Amino acid sequence: MASPATPRPALIRPRASRSRSQLGAVSLASDHAAATGSSGHRRDFVFVVNPSGANGRTGKQWKQLLPLLRTRLADQCNICECITSGPSHAIDVTREAINDGADAVIAVGGDGTLHEVVNGFFWKGSPVRALDRGPDHLTALGLIPLGTGSDFARTFGWSNDPRQAIDRIVRAGVKSKLDIGMMEGPNGDPHFFINVADIHLSAKAGYFASMYKRFGNLCYVLGALRGFWGHSNRDLRIKVNGGEWRTVDKVTALSVGNAKYFGGGMNITPTADPFSGDLQVVILQDFKWYTFLLKLHRLYGGTHLTVNGVSSIRVQSIEVAEVVPNGDVFVQSDGEHFGFLPTKFSVLPGAVDFFS
Numbered sequence: 001m002a003s004p005a006t007p008r009p010a011l012i013r014p015r016a017s018r019s020r021s022q023l024g025a026v027s028l029a030s031d032h033a034a035a036t037g038s039s040g041h042r043r044d045f046v047f048v049v050n051p052s053g054a055n056g057r058t059g060k061q062w063k064q065l066l067p068l069l070r071t072r073l074a075d076q077c078n079i080c081e082c083i084t085s086g087p088s089h090a091i092d093v094t095r096e097a098i099n100d101g102a103d104a105v106i107a108v109g110g111d112g113t114l115h116e117v118v119n120g121f122f123w124k125g126s127p128v129r130a131l132d133r134g135p136d137h138l139t140a141l142g143l144i145p146l147g148t149g150s151d152f153a154r155t156f157g158w159s160n161d162p163r164q165a166i167d168r169i170v171r172a173g174v175k176s177k178l179d180i181g182m183m184e185g186p187n188g189d190p191h192f193f194i195n196v197a198d199i200h201l202s203a204k205a206g207y208f209a210s211m212y213k214r215f216g217n218l219c220y221v222l223g224a225l226r227g228f229w230g231h232s233n234r235d236l237r238i239k240v241n242g243g244e245w246r247t248v249d250k251v252t253a254l255s256v257g258n259a260k261y262f263g264g265g266m267n268i269t270p271t272a273d274p275f276s277g278d279l280q281v282v283i284l285q286d287f288k289w290y291t292f293l294l295k296l297h298r299l300y301g302g303t304h305l306t307v308n309g310v311s312s313i314r315v316q317s318i319e320v321a322e323v324v325p326n327g328d329v330f331v332q333s334d335g336e337h338f339g340f341l342p343t344k345f346s347v348l349p350g351a352v353d354f355f356s
Contacts (some may be wrong), residue, residue, distance in 0.1 A: 009326045043077035043103035045169070047144075048090045050109035051083055052069035058146040059083075065144075065162050075278035077103070084113070085262055094120025094128075097139070101130040104140040104355070106169060106249065110147015111195060115334035116282070117141065117195045118180060121352055125182070125190040133311030140353040141178065148213060149220070152195040155259040155274065156356065168355050177350030179274045181258045183333060184344045193333035196262040196269060196333050196347055199320055201227055201287075202236060202253040203330035206263070207337050213222045220264040228289045235323040236341075240315050247323060252309075254320060256280075256345045260302070262335065271312070276352055277349035278325050285309045 012100075047069075051059030054267065066081070073079055080102070082093045083212040094105050094117045107117040121128055121141065130137045144165040145153040168174070181193040198206070209223025233250040249253075255262070257269025257280045286309050287295075298304040305312050321342035322329055331339040 016178075030061055033038045044080055044097075044101065044111035045073065045077045045104045045106060045142075046080040046082060046093075046102045047106045047108050048097075048099040048113065049081065050090065050092055050113040053109035053113060055216070061162065062108055065166075068163070069166055070164055071101050090116035091120040095123060098128045099131050101133040101137065102139050102167075105135050106144060106355075108146060109146045110145070111149055111151050111334050112336055113147065114143055114194060116259070116337055118334075119192050121180075122190070122192055127351070129303050135262070138330075138353050140175055140355060142224075142355040144169075144279050148216060149262075151261040151263070151265065151335070152259055153242055154261040154265060155195075155272075166271070171355075174356060175353045176275060176356040178352045178354035179277060179356075180348045181256065181279060181333070181350040182346050182348055183331075183338065185331070185339050186342060191333065191338060192348075193258065194274070195259045195334045196272075197256045197331070197333040197338070198252055198262065199236075199254040199331050199341065199343070200266075200329050201231055201258075201284075201292075202255060203332040203337075204231070206332045206335050207330055209263075210335070219234070220266075221347045223294075224263075228333075229293070231289075233286055234323070234329055236325065236329075237323055239319040240313065241317055248283060248285065250286040252284040252292070254284070256315075256318065257282065257283045258347065266300050268299060268314075270302030271306065271314075275350075277347065278316055279318070279345065280312060281315055281318055282310065282312045285311070314349075315345075317344065319344040 002238065023318050030084045050060050082115050084090045090113055097105050105117055107114040112325050119143065143153065144162050145158060146162060151161055159201050161204055169245060181197060183191050183193065183197055205224040205227035208226040209219045212219035233252050235240045237245050238248055240243045255268045257272035259274050260269055260272050262268055269280040269282050295304060295307055298307055319342065327340050331340060331343050332339045
C-alpha cells in the first residue's frame with residue numbers, strides 16, 4: 001500500500017491555478033473556523049469521489065448531488081470534497097483526512113473506490129488515528145454507491161439511489177461496528193477488503209473484467225468467458241483458524257466473503273454477514289465451463305450451496321496455497337487484483353464505525 005511519505009493531498013481550498021482533477025478538497029481547518037464560531041465543534045465529513053467511476057457517470061452524478069448534500073448537511077457539518085486523480089489517491093487522502101481529525105470519510109463511487117478508502121483506514125496493519133483529537137476519537141466510514149457494480153451495497157439491500165445514501169449520512173448517529181477482512185501475501189504486507197476476496201477462476205475473471213468496464217455490468221460476463229480460456233482446476237492446500245493443512249482437490253474458485261455479493265450481483269457467499277465476526281468461505285470444485293454456465297443462475301441467486309461440488313465453512317482465518325507451487329493462481333479483493341497465492345485471509349471484528 002502507498003506510504004504516508006507520499007506527497008499529501010492537502011485538504012485546503014484549491015487555488016484558482018489548480019485543476020479540480022488534481023485536487024477538489026475543502027479545508028478541514030478553514031471551514032471549521034468559519035462554521036463553528038462560538039457554538040462548539042461541527043463535524044468534518046470528507047467525501048472521496050472517483051469522477052471516472054461507472055465510465056464517468058459518477059463524476060456527473062456527484063456534481064448534481066452536491067447541492068442537495070449541502071442543503072441537507074449544511075447545518076450539521078463541514079462538507080469536504082476530494083476528487084481523486086488516479087489509483088491509490090483515495091488511500092492517501094483518506095489517511096490524511098483521518099490524521100487531520102475528520103469525523104467521517106464517505107466513499108463516492110463503486111466497490112473499487114470503497115476498497116481504497118477502507119485501506120486508507122489502516123497503515124501497516126494498524127488503524128490510522130487522528131493526531132490531535134485524543135485516543136477516543138474515531139473516524140466513521142460512509143458510502144454513496146455510484147459505481148458499476150456496487151456489490152457491497154447489495155448486502156444491505158441498498159440501491160444506487162444517492163438520495164437514500166444521503167438519508168443514511170444525515171442519520172449520522174446510526175453507526176454499526178463493521179468487520180473488515182485482512183489478507184497477507186508472500187511478502188507479509190497486510191491489505192484489507194470490505195466485501196469479497198476470491199481465488200483462481202473468479203479472481204482471474206475479475207482481473208479481465210476490469211478491462212471491459214466500458215460495457216457496464218456486461219464486463220463481468222466478458223471477464224468470466226476470457227477467464228475460462230485456458231483455465232484448469234487446481235489442487236490447493238488450506239489451513240483453517242491456524243489448524244492443520246489439508247488438501248482440497250480440483251478447485252475452480254474459492255471465495256472469502258465478509259459480505260455477500262461480487263461480480264455485478266452474484267450472491268457468492270450468501271450467508272456472509274459483515275457484523276458477525278467471521279468470514280464465509282465458499283469453495284467450487286471440479287466445475288467445467290459448461291457446469292459453470294448451467295449453474296450461473298444458482299450462483300447469482302445464492303442457492304448454490306446445495307449444488308454438488310460446492311462447500312462452505314465459516315472461519316476467523318484461512319490460509320490458501322498451491323499443492324504444487326506455480327505462482328500463477330490469481331487472488332483479488334473487492335474486485336481489485338491483489339496478486340497470486342499463497343495468501344492468508346483473516347477478519348478484524350468491528351474494526352470500523354459504519355453509517356448503516
